Amino acid sequence: MRGSQHTNVIPVEVAKTLDGLFGERVRRSPESVAYRDYDDTTEEWRDYTWAEMERAVARWQAALSRENLSLGDRVAVMSRNCSQWVMFEQAALGLGLVVVPLYTEDRAENAAYCLQNAGVKLLLVEKLAQWEVFSSVQDQLTALSRIVIMTLLEENRYKAEDDRVIALSKWLPEQGSDAQHLNTDPHALATIIYTSGTTGRPKGVMLSHHNILTNAYGSAQVVIVTPDDLLLSFLPLSHTFERTSGYYVPMMCGATVAYARSIQLLQEDLLTIHPTILVSVPRIYERVYAGIRAKLAEGPALARKLFDLAVEVGYSRFEYQQERDSWHLSHLLWPLLDKLVARKLMDKLGGRLQQAMSGGAALSPEISRVFIGLGLPILQGYGMTESSPVVCANRLDNNLPSSVGQPIPGVEVKLGEHGALLVRGPNVMLGYWNNPEATRAIISDDGWLNSGDIASIDEQGRITITGRLKDIIVTSTGEKVPPADMEAAILQDPMFEQVMIIGEGRSYLSALVVLSKRGWERVAAQCQVAADPEQLAKNEQAKEVVLEIITRKIHEFPGYAKIYRVALIPELWTVTNEMLTPTLKLKRSKILEHYKDEIKHLYAGH
Template sequence: MTTTVITPERAGSLAGLFRERVDASPEKVAYRQFDPARGTWARCTWADMAHEVGRWQMALRREGLEPGDRVAMMLRNCREWITFDQAALGLGLVTVPLYTDDRPDNVAYILEQAGVKVLLLEDRAQWRRLHPVRDRLPTVTTIVSLRGFDDDSAPGDPRLTAAADWLFGLDGDLITRLEEPDHLATIVYTSGTTGRPKGVMLSHRALLFNAHAASQCAPLGGEDVFLSFLPLSHTLERTAGYFLPMAVGAEVAFARSIAQLAEDLRVVQPTVLVSVPRIYESVYAKIQAGLKQKPAFARRLFQATVNTGWARFEYLQRRAGWSPRLLLWPLLRRLVARQVLERLGGRLEYAVCGGAPLPPPIARFFIGLGLPVYHGYGLTEASPVVTVNRPDDNLPASIGKPLPGVEIRIGEQDELLTRSPSVMLGYWRNDEATAAAIDSDGWLHTGDKARVDDRGFVFITGRIKDIIVLGNGEKVPPADMEMAIQLDPLFDQVLVIGEARPFLSALVVLDDSAWREFAAELDIDPDSDDDLRGRFAERSLLARVQAQLKDFPGYARIRRLTALREPWTIDDGLLTPTLKMKRARILDRHRDHVDRMYADYTDA
């Protein structure tokens, strides 16, 4: 199937991209989503989408909104998310995406700071969560619920309306307001690990340019099927899983939930998956746990498959010579690798990983099984993709090479800088932060330390502000150590501590099932806090940690740890909506544990 690729020049704006796709492929399937009432996956064409967008535009016009006004959506990934976004963009409105599981006080701050006038919610449960902060939404005039409200949701609040009522009787042709490419399209609030989030202002040009540049890094087209499960409020998913498929004419299927992701992969059989490391880490941990139950021969066969597949990958990438053992690959693939790949749908051609570093052993594991994983790098302020690996030029330990048209350079303190049409317009109503992020020459300062090798591959080496300086002056990048420790399935979350301290310690959140298994080996009660805090358990856990850090310098040694069984979550304010740790808040929450580790330390 040949599908027209729509360039930024042809589109002109994000609403123009949608109209061009509708005109080019009206009867092609655009989106697929599960219909729980019928128990089937429903499909809709681009022509269907255009009709729905026209209806929603009529409803928005009745609100008396002017071009430039802000509207927000707080929905899980679904067809209506795209419909509302495109309806607003076509009218010249500015959309503000919200995370469905963000804390109510954070949502209230964003809605007020952005001056949002219309808010689209998922259902009554969301409104119940927001109800306590309803008085902190002074600019919001209309609150629409996709699934409706309970009669007692908020008595006397005239702003509430069900989507069915809001849209009742409306019909209209698609409106695409002529928009300048550099006009503001969306404000995306970064889920900062410290302080209040900042509103990143992204133009039509920035997002169009980034989606088009990313599409040039692999041969994507109308035959491809994307499985969308990262939140569309995350700019990686919005660009790579929404605008990019629209530009190349690919189909997008919306996953039902993370819990049902495994089943959705098997049913949808996507060819493209855009993800963050946590998903790959989870699958890796489950496979590793399953292997422990297998006979020794099965484990050796599995490892031989991964090793042979990796050797084949290195040969195809022209980094290694041919070896006779590559002749075994077809057999090993059929006996071992195919069973794993079929759990991922069996058709994946591009597994893109961004948002955080992908541990090299996990990349090697999946690539060794024949799953092409492409590590990339980006940030919201760059719309978001800056670098990515390519099918014929893939070095998994790196974050790839810059997208076409994207400049990078290494600045002071080895900071990675980038400049391109993808760079944000600035931070909403925050000139000081904007000036600190973008210099007078247009370079965006990422805050990440990096190096570039002689082949042009970029490597992230740490965060400028996330370096632990021990009391003896040694500098330690905690993220690298945390990533290494988490390769052990026993450790679900890890925070390394040591700033201005005499040694490193750690807070570790244990995986419940893995901890129960390990506790049985230690002959201790897995539900006893006394046993968990005892020196025997701590030393046993430390041994597991040190095994993961064997390749680190001698000073990068964890001498004390506190094991926890309650995970850090978004709801308790310890994780951002993109699952990054809020280090300062975690340390504050567990201050007593931290003080104890240093107060009663002995090297005995």
């Protein structure tokens, strides 16, 4: 077990506010390393101590103080994860301002809606290109009085065109006075986080200082984080999962956070940073798993058998340690299997990982079984932006991978109508910004938040998410099918990049399928044609090949969950082409609309 030291965890009542948490951490650990990020200019990693962060925050506050902003005014940040993101937010919170985080890859129309809806007065962006994207929607940004650009080289030209625009280097003074903490009300609004929503306009979730602080403290009781820990942060800080679990929890516990350069360079950064804790969404684990399977498929059969044996023995040991199974003689093989198989995988993840969190979506039990079997304890949890976000999580000593664990301290749960998971606690949002109707629709008069997810709760209080009220497919025969589970099963094969099951109101299920590069090549080889996605998408034999593979992947699902037809989609679904949310979830309604002709063909004559 990891150390049970909670002595360095800052209690909610001591912190009072999020900027108060920062101030108390500075007081307790001034010379400890707070953050580490990569300097593109020097091409080196740089450390910032808590004391250095406080001096930087004072400079940012001095700059913000010149902008004629009042307590409660909204300011926005649109940047990748970096120390400057933290400096900006802490400076703003300390002045009683409300922070609105935006996704760096969001569409201009969507980001502009959020800025205008929240009445944002100041926007910090990382690059000039991000601001230029807004050129087509300038008429929607009437409330903005200042745009600060971190890397702006042609400032004079832009000053002439728009005197609101300024380079960070010109905007920041050389130094500030003492860091300020003007707001003393824990229940004051701290941030408005716009849900990336798979349908309709995003809604602004209003979270108070107290909402987030209590959630971070409850999370820190479940997942033990110590001052010796080092986290590698790569999920966007604009997402509440990363913001609470990968930013406020480490601050509360005195751990160090390193900011990855990008998802593309994540493998390199893991080997450089050697993190002890990883906070991630399932897609990252799925990609690592698919890579392992692809490499094994190319190697000798003995390597595959050795790998499978290591997972089997390792997972059996895990079940024994969790007191759900007895000791087996095969466990004696573990030191050898660890050396030959497991250690090699762990070394690729930096060699020091002691625990990994997974949230934001369901993680396939098969994938968690592989990682846990090979020695990486993945702790799956569940939450939503409206609950700050963590509702429940597995513990190291009570880890049931098929569940999302027990509620964290301070959070209550129960099942409502249709088995919907209801949540209540100090972490539940203040409401939706300027949208009382939507607030009333999701929070009852006695404070229960309707998650919209269907769940079961066992005798130990462990929660299992079994579906989503809105995402359940109801066929014309009345069968109810949770598509996400089937999609996860199919995506275990590295030949698949993306899959969406369809069939609402239809007599049978079909699938829209995007293959990986390997997948296109494999199908082309079987059909003895060129590996051209555009041509293969029209090839009936290729569709039959893919359908056969899918059928094998979902053979354990009920008979009514059979997929009868597939449409091959030659282009990837991305955030840029609006088929994915910024957290890489399928925008189901958008995909249905975009591929209505293909879908019509799938059901022609039925």
